[in-house]
Amino acid sequence: MTTLAELLAQKTREGALYDRLPDGRLRCYACGHCCPLPDGAIGVCKVRFNQDGRLLVPWGYVGGVQCDPIEKKPFFHAHPGALAYSFGMLGCDLHCGYCQNWVTSQALRDPQAVAPPIAMSPEALVGDALGLGARVIVSTYNEPLITSEWAVAVFKEAKGAGLLTGYVSNGNGTPQVLEYLRPWVDLYKVDLKSFNDRHYRELGGRLEPILDTIRRLHAMGFWVEIVTLLIPGFNDSRDEVSRLTSFIAGVSPDIPWHVTAFHGDYRMTGPPNTTPEMLLAAADIGRTQGLRYIYAGNLPGQVGALEDTHCAACGELLVARYGYLIREYRLTPEGHCPACAASVPGRWGERFEGQIASRPFGRGSRLSMVNL
Numbered sequence: 012m013t014t015l016a017e018l019l020a021q022k023t024r025e026g027a028l029y030d031r032l033p034d035g036r037l038r039c040y041a042c043g044h045c046c047p048l049p050d051g052a053i054g055v056c057k058v059r060f061n062q063d064g065r066l067l068v069p070w071g072y073v074g075g076v077q078c079d080p081i082e083k084k085p086f087f088h089a090h091p092g093a094l095a096y097s098f099g100m101l102g103c104d105l106h107c108g109y110c111q112n113w114v115t116s117q118a119l120r121d122p123q124a125v126a127p128p129i130a131m132s133p134e135a136l137v138g139d140a141l142g143l144g145a146r147v148i149v150s151t152y153n154e155p156l157i158t159s160e161w162a163v164a165v166f167k168e169a170k171g172a173g174l175l176t177g178y179v180s181n182g183n184g185t186p187q188v189l190e191y192l193r194p195w196v197d198l199y200k201v202d203l204k205s206f207n208d209r210h211y212r213e214l215g216g217r218l219e220p221i222l223d224t225i226r227r228l229h230a231m232g233f234w235v236e237i238v239t240l241l242i243p244g245f246n247d248s249r250d251e252v253s254r255l256t257s258f259i260a261g262v263s264p265d266i267p268w269h270v271t272a273f274h275g276d277y278r279m280t281g282p283p284n285t286t287p288e289m290l291l292a293a294a295d296i297g298r299t300q301g302l303r304y305i306y307a308g309n310l311p312g313q314v315g316a317l318e319d320t321h322c323a324a325c326g327e328l329l330v331a332r333y334g335y336l337i338r339e340y341r342l343t344p345e346g347h348c349p350a351c352a353a354s355v356p357g358r359w360g361e362r363f364e365g366q367i368a369s370r371p372f373g374r375g376s377r378l379s380m381v382n383l
């Protein structure tokens with residue numbers, strides 16, 4: 012019987028993000044691991060490998076497609092209400108015990124994670140996104156950095172059709188992959204999971220490449236929003252939250268920070284669920300450190316004004332939300348506050364164009380997907 016790894020090895024083509032080294036080795040730059048790969052070796056992500064001195068990378072399939080409100084990604088300062096057509100491949104460079112997308116991200120590591128690849132073309136994905144009225148197309152569900160060549164192929168098609176593009180990523184990048192993505196990616200969400208290198212090593216990464224990626228993304232002009240899933244006992248100490256938010260504010264106090272509630276998932280079922288009070292306390296710390304746009308997520312209706320966007324200059328309500336639902340939109344066509352005319356950082360449309368969906372919905376058979 013053909014294994015999933017063998018199946019995926021057939022859905023590949025030569026990648027762009029690598030250098031050739033002596034003796035047939037090569038070095039991949041798609042993520043912060045920068046794997047040196049002898050001939051025949053496979054990377055930490057388990058989806059990129061050296062075959063006869065060429066780096067083969069995932070191509071021509073998706074692990075899943077879903078239509079999400081853009082608020083779910085979450086982007087709160089980019090076209091509120093837009094439909095974000097979201098696709099993922101398989102595999103990840105980290106192995107977080109609480110991953111909410113483990114069926115796709117850990118498909119090559121965990122025999123319980125069964126996510127059959129579905130043959131797909133960039134044209135089919137973009138055509139489906141347009142047909143549904145999506146404004147944005149997003150690479151998500153697995154770690155998009157490790158499948159960047161495919162994402163760029165889809166995004167070239169998408170940009171030609173007038174769509175915005177986005178990454179929902181763990182941020183374990185390299186200067187090379189960010190340069191490669193810069194022409195094709197508009198919005199970039201980074202999951203800053205902790206400010207403790209030891210914790211990152213438990214998840215299979217290191218803190219420094221992620222901090223470096225955040226600095227570079229902002230300097231290079233991507234629209235960046237950052238999420239931290241607040242896990243009681245793991246990353247919620249006052250000291251850690253202070254250092255984490257101080258770092259973000261040091262890059263830019265205008266970067267929106269979403270602090271979201273944990274609930275037991277996958278292999279991490281020990282810690283208690285995050286309470287609204289915990290989110291409010293973390294938000295207070297972030298505000299003290301200078302962040303201007305802080306949002307509390309995953310607990311709709313329980314976190315007061317922390318679902319809404321307010322003007323950082325005068326406090327005026329700009330966007331009111333309940334979960335992913337836009338209840339009110341008050342920015343000017345120029346993206347300014349209607350009360351004091353302060354410019355609000357983000358990527359805004361000329362007007363609020365309504366919301367096709369405030370809940371995710373699946374695609375399934377309408378895409379004519381073909382299981383490989």
Ligand code: SF4
Pocket residue numbers: 039040041042043044045046053054055056057058059060104156157
């Ligand atoms: S994407 Fe990352 S983990 Fe995968 S081969 Fe490249 S450097 Fe290694």
